Amino acid sequence: MTCCVPGAHSVIDDPSAIEADAPALLALSRPLGDGRRQLEFAVPDAHCAACIRSIEAALAALPQVSAARVNLTARRVRVAFDPAKGSPAELAPAIRQSGYHTYVLDPAEETGGDPVLGELIRALGVAGFAAGNIMLFSVSIWSGANDATRDLFHWISAIIALPAIAYAGRIFFRSAWRALKVGKTNMDVPISIGVILATALSLFETVQSGQHAYFDASTSLLFFLLIGRTLDHLMRERARSAITGLARLQPRGATRIHDDGRREYLRLDEIAPGMRLELKAGERVPVDATLIADSGSFDYSIITGETAPQQLARGEEVVAGANNLGGPVELRAVRASTDSLLARMAAMMDAAEGARTRPRRIADRAAAIYAPVVHTIAIATFLGWGLVSGDWHAALLNAVAVLIITCPCALALAVPIVHVVAAGRLFERGVLMKNGAALERAAEVTSVAFDKTGTLTEGQPQVVEGYAVDAMASDVAFALATASTHPLSRALAAHTGHGRPFAGSISEIAGRGVEGVAGGVTWRLGSRAWCGLPEAQGEPFTEVCLVADGELRASYRFSDLPRSGARAAIAELSRLGVPSRLVSGDRQGPVDAVAAAVGISTAQGGLTPQQKVAAVGEGRTMMVGDGINDAPALRAAYVSMAPTSAADIGRSAADFVFAGDDLGAVPFVVGTARRAARLVSQNLVLAIGYNAIAVPLAISGLVTPLVAAVAMSSSSVIVVANALRLRFERRPGRSAPAGRMLVEERAA
Amino acid sequence: MSGLAVLIPIAVLMGLAALAAFLWALRSGQYEDLDGASERIFEEDVKD
Secondary structure, eight states: GGGGGGTTOOOOOTTHHHHHGGGHHHHEEEEEESOOOOEEEOOOOOHHHHHHHHHHHHHHHHEEEEEEEETTTTTTTEEEETTSOOGGGGGHHHHHHHTTEEEEEEEOOSSSOOOHHHHHHHHHHHHHHHHHHHHHHHHHHTOOOOHHHHHHHHHHHHHHHHHHHHHHHHHHHHHHHHHTTOOOOTTHHHHHHHHHHHHHHHHHHHHHOOOOOOHHHHHHHHHHHHHHHHHHHHHHHHHHHHHHHHHOOOEEEEEOOOTSEEEEEEEEGOOOOOOOOOOTTTBOOOOOOEOSSSEEEEEEEHHHHHOOOOEEETTOOOOOOOOOOOOOOEEEEEOEEEEEHHHHHHHHHHHHHHOOOOOOOOHHHHHHHHHHHHHHHHHHHHHHHHHHHHHHHEEEEEEEEHHHHSSSSHHHHHHHHHHHHHHHHHTTEEEEOOOOHHHHHHHTTEEEEEEEIIBBSSSEEEEEEESSHHHHHHHHHHHHTTTSSSSHHHHHHHOOOOOOOSEEEEEETTOOOOOOEEETTEEEEOHHHHHOOOOOOOOOOOEEEEEETEEEEEEOOOOOETTTTHHHHHHHHTTTOOOOOEEEEOOHHHHHHHHHTTTTTEEOOOOOHHHHHHHHSOOOOOOOOOOGGGHHHHHSSSEEEEESSOOOOHHHHHHHEOOOOOOTTTHHHHHHHHHHHHHHHHHHHHHHHHHHHHHHHHHHTTTOOHHHHHHHHHHHHHHHHHHHHHHHSSSOOOOOHHHHTTTOOOOO | HHHHHHHHHHHHHHHHHHHHHHHHHHHTTTSSSSHHHHHHHHSSSOOO
16 A cells, blocks of 8 residues: 555645645634644544654654644544744645645534543443442352342342442433423333333342342343443444544635735634635635626536536626636625525525424334333233232232333344444445434435436546647647646646646636747637637537647547446446436536436436425435535435535535445445345344243243343344344445545545 | 452452543543554654
8 A cells, every 4th residue: 555655655735725824724723722722634544553653753843843643543633733933834735745635624523522422431331340240249149149148249239230320321311301301202211111110129129138139130231222322322423523524624714805905814704795805716715705806717516516617707796615716816795604605505404304204213113112012011010910919029020020121122222233233334335324314214215316416427527529630739738737727727637647848938817728838839728719719609518729829739628427337326226126316406408418328317407406305305215416506405305315525515414425436335325224124123023022932921920130131131142143144244345445435535 | 258258349349440440541532542552553662
């Protein structure tokens, strides 16, 4: 792996990015108190000891850095620096020169660790300690300890169990109480009732020098349940932190130009209508604004799906999120960020969320049936034994035995374990799953709706046809193209690949083209108008020409090509019985062309975001999209996926986020979700089957603490083992480390 | 019986010590970078 050789390659700097903007970085950094400040950078490629060493060494070599530490699990590096000794803008280039992609992380996303996970793990530790130690005493009791010894062991068990249950059980008691307060029931209600009643009865038995105490059952029950709960949380947390790690910092601010020419960096929420703002080449428009330069060229593809650049003149309005393709321009803010397009999309997403009814999760549906049945059986046992035998003490013991044996240990593990295993499998393939509910819904989809630009297609223009009169023309085209940052120039440079450097002077006229003078000949690279050629009629492709003193020497046609795996993914989906559709905001012509190229028969073009919401809102549709305009539809759909290259807002709206260019992830998610759904139902059947055998035993009074302990652990182990089968079923062919595939390749 | 009076407190105290050690390790951030810790053993010791 090249990355393990320090300095083997260096990642190219993007001068327009926020990482090069010292005032912006200072505004993001956190003060450490002694004049030093701290920043965190994502390093998604770092994966080995050499990576740690080269990144930390590169940073430590800078005079302003006082400490740098890589966290390989989170793939981040935390840097403490002294702004008095050097600029923070040198930090990211230092990391890139050591060969790693990097971008700065927003400290607002940092919550300072994960308090919920901390609580779960501490509770798990306490429950594990209590269960282990109490089991030692219980084994002695089952082996025949009696009289005073048994009483002593019961008392010691009680002393360990009571604080442990109070501490570790809080998580379940709290959740059960919240559900009961609003008149609902969830899986935590029978758990809490079972644990509390079993503990209370055991305490009573201990005081009365009774024969049976269930302290071991209550604590090991909590221990097993906490394992399931912690795994479930870890799974969601890993997806969440990977997704925030991907969130490349979009404009969270802009440079304001004061009337006296002074420049000042403002945060997004400080920008007020009427302010004059500077927008560099390649930057995104921070708020809705009007252009106060003569002309500008903007990329709207992430907003509308329209691939052709928009040419705007002075005074025209440009919306937040558009990408500046030309040179630096000045803007005048029209709306504050809270009223800008992005915020309106967010409001539309909330509306979509409210209008949608999602099925309750399988575990909750099971709990809604399970809890009342179990509690009825327990009460019936108590009354039945009491009335028939008149021995109310025995009746109580048997009723509590029913509660313990039915405490839904296997049931509570049945669903999360499968989801954790499925999430691990998806992660290997580069798919991040936000939560288990999404997996349940993905198993039920009946159709898939794709967005076009950036989802089915690369989202970036590529040369589809090139012609040059001689090698010299091709060389000049390459040389002029490398001098420009316009997407078409980049695509052209990538297409020609190599060439001699241009021996002359080059100048770029923003939004129009590049001009070079060498040996008395004036070369121009750009649109037909810029080259002084007549406009071609009915041209379906974007065209770039090269002229020498007004004479055509080369011409290149560009188009946004479908992703290579798109056709195979659509075919795989139809094999799974899921038809695909195309919904796009782009014009019907290009939409039909892409639909035909990838094998989709139903294609709708020219849709507004509202129409997209309506198009995917019906039935069980999976939406796959990446743009800002897709975000409401992603939220409205039954289940949704977005590529890592998607806009922030789209990525946070989607249920699944998949690595870059691999559309095969879509059928893979559907297939995995269906297998997971099958395993979940098997596990539920196993759990119910276990109850069908154990409950009659408990009702008839045959369940001693020993039987309860054996039955509970064995049923949990069976359920976990069944879930693990998902790992060993047909493995995916491709299993590159997901963290590396998830590097965001899209140019800012 | 007198053996129990000695052995049981020892057993419980040892369990408590293990629990305390776990909680201490958790609090001092030793579980924050498990992947990094396993790779850092390949690094030379740096004196700073």
